[in-house]
Amino acid sequence: MSTSLATSTNAQPQSCRPAWWKEVVVYQIYPRSFMDTNGDGIGDLRGIIARLDYLQTLGVDVLWLNPIYDSPNDDMGYDIRDYRKIMAEFGTLDDFDELLRQVHARGMKLVMDLVANHTSDEHPWFVASRSSRDNPYRDWYIWRDGKDGREPNNWLSHFSVPAWTWDERTGQYYLHLFSRRQPDLNWENPKVREAIFDIMRFWLDKGIDGFRMDVINAIAKAEGLPDAPAQPGQRYAWGGQYFLNQPKVHDYLREMHEKILSKYDIMTVGETGGVTTEHALLFAGEDRHELNMVFQFEHMSIDATDGDKWRPRPWRLTELKAVMSRWQDELYGKAWNSLYWSNHDQPRVVSRFGNDGPYRVESAKMLATVLHMMQGTPYIYQGEEIGMTNCAFDRIEDYRDVEIHNLWQERVLKGGEDPAAILRVIHLKGRDNARTPMQWDDSPNAGFTTGTPWIRVNPNYPEINVRQAMADPNSIFHHYRRLIQLRKQHPVVVYGKYELLLPEDEEIWAYTRTFMDERWLVVANFFDGSPLFELPPAVPCQGGELLLANYPVEPHGEGVADENPPHRFRLRPYECRVYRLTGWR
Structure with missing residues (x-):
């Protein structure tokens, strides 16, 4: 910087x-x-x-x-x-x-x-740990006896499966907060x-x-x-x-x-x-x-x-x-x-x-x-x-994520839910959305x-x-x-104090950043409407220098009659602007 x-x-x-x-x-x-x-x-x-x-x-x-x-x-x-x-x-x-x-x-x-x-359950530590109850690595993982013929407790893992898996060889369960092939280490050791x-x-x-x-x-x-x-009737x-x-x-x-x-x-x-x-x-x-x-x-x-x-x-x-x-x-x-x-x-x-x-x-x-x-x-x-x-x-079949396939197993194959509905939610929230190849x-x-x-x-x-x-x-x-260049050039971006403006506004996110003799204003329209931004009186300033925007911004707002940046201006769909405020001290 x-x-x-x-x-x-x-x-x-x-x-x-x-x-x-x-x-x-x-x-x-x-x-x-x-x-x-x-x-x-x-x-x-x-x-x-x-x-x-x-x-x-x-x-x-x-x-x-x-x-x-x-x-x-x-x-x-x-x-x-x-x-x-x-x-x-x-x-x-x-x-x-x-x-x-x-x-x-x-x-x-x-x-x-x-x-x-x-x-992994293939790590040499776990291979040794599950080989016998008296192996020196046994206590490197979390092993427990069952309770009343069931798992040691009712925890559900992150991947929609029970958090315990039975090991036939040693007659105990091991804990895994994720997949069955990811046994948890015992940090008490x-x-x-x-x-x-x-x-x-x-x-x-x-x-x-x-x-x-x-x-x-x-x-x-x-x-x-x-x-x-x-919940009543819920096993896990x-x-x-x-x-x-x-x-x-x-x-x-x-x-x-x-x-x-x-x-x-x-x-x-x-x-x-x-x-x-x-x-x-x-x-x-x-x-x-x-x-x-x-x-x-x-x-x-x-x-x-x-x-x-x-x-x-x-x-x-x-x-x-x-x-x-x-x-x-x-x-x-x-x-x-x-x-x-x-x-x-x-x-x-x-x-x-x-x-x-x-x-x-x-x-x-x-x-x-x-x-x-x-x-x-x-x-x-x-x-x-x-x-x-x-x-x-x-x-x-086109998805690769274990979490997605566990969801499909539990909700569709076992639970009988509508496959099309589960695919829709996977389209929205599935982790493979982020894992497709770089373009x-x-x-x-x-x-x-x-x-x-x-x-x-x-x-x-x-x-x-x-x-x-x-x-x-x-x-x-x-x-x-x-954006990265602004961060490298201006300490206010890194160290400035944040202050939210218009907290109840459902379309505009606006805030200031203040550090030493600098105050910046960030205004963003989160939707496809055209809301009017008005700077609250609690943020006095004489004017502002436009530092960054995602639309071309003319000096007088491309003909918008009420344009008076940064005090008052109408935002276009998903528009954002960053101003350095002047005369605010």
């Missing part, structure tokens, strides 16, 4: 303690779907190397890779068989070393996924913790720049593993209150920080489903010595019924603003936000919160602007920067592979692709470039 406070000696508010990881923009790569160089239909490390110049042109600072470790791929790499080996489909450890060198040579950093709550710390040390000593920690707030379970409250229930955000997780993370994280200048972000701002202050408080930031999921649940994403409901802008603004307000000066709309587990944002039809370009730019102008570290998921959309496959150009398979892709390419790739986006100066891609 050309005006970085992380290296500046200029005075700044105490609440804005500088750090390099606060000033960066992160780009998430799902390696399987990014770029294939050997024609096997699966993305690989050499493919990432081949596209580093593209990422450098975009302007991102940090690359986060989804798991690339050796895995049977029951859950697309989140079931790890060997933490020190690269999945053969992705390449070799030498390929990784070359990738790391090339990333650093371009002035970028690389963050790895750390999956420490569970392993100090040998487990030391083994995980040693794995972290292995990668950090190679020179990586941090970790995104998968479901890290689930590594501690409640003592006694009690039953979860269930969600037990998150007994395995998410347990007090002991902070003991484990402080130990991790003391022994490992504090020894390196790195970035850490925890995936922490079910966290509130109060939890986040514990995980990522400035002086807590745990993590730098967490991913929260409150804004990912506003279109779900009672937290069940497979029962979607209409969302309201006031809900979205309230959630995001609360995180901005309650963490300010105490902990750091992560900012994201999309990742490998979520639908494409332009299809979810924007308009992937006639206003795809405008709404994608608007969504990017609203997010990147907030306080926190922004994360871009691959393809988001060109406006990739959801992809609705006609047949369940590089309009050649066969979107330039992703010369072979048969592991999952079908979105058929809209001839119109939506990197080549087209880079050639068009008004594309979504170049809008993201401008």
